[in-house]
Amino acid sequence: GAVVSQHPSWVICKSGTSVKIECRSLDFQATTMFWYRQFPKQSLMLMATSNEGSKATYEQGVEKDKFLINHASLTLSTLTVTSAHPEDSSFYICSARESRGGSYEQYFGPGTRLTVT
């Protein structure tokens, strides 16, 4: 099946610095990728929808200037957490949508654990 990778798998950064997380579809092209955030023992909260070659669509309450999303190619989307603070510590998960003959399949990455100290 299709595989989605994320890098890094975990990262620790100091408060005030920026962190970039990559999401790649390894064996398929994804015009649409999604970024989720998951707090411990809670569900996935959609942050934004990333469309290749256009601006991302952010969910209500998600700061566009803080969570920068770039989807420059059909296999790569990046999420940059700018000026990170401890409250940004979370598990970030991306997913990529593959088009299959009129229907779609969504594949999830393994997630990136961000800890801001």
Added chain:
Amino acid sequence: AQRVTQPEKLLSVFKGAPVELKCNYSYSGSPELFWYVQYSRQRLQLLLRHISRESIKGFTADLNKGETSFHLKKPFAQEEDSAMYYCALSGRGYQKVTFGTGTKLQVIP
């Protein structure tokens, strides 16, 4: 607005017992419903979707539009079924997916 409700955070059943994980949804149009599963230390993966009407690993789910439910069922639980289960919904055309809060299924040997 689209919403998915999973009322149980934890469901414990004995091996061989029937399982039913509840899911109710709210959506103004015609939704697509899914069940995702996350085994320990693994990524989220699709278990089944209502349009496929298939049985995966012995699990089935029927979309009940009258009750706006999409409960996941299995007649005989296995230990390897222990995992987190998320019910999810999207609008037609598979746009953004909204997840429920998840139910942890614990199968007791």
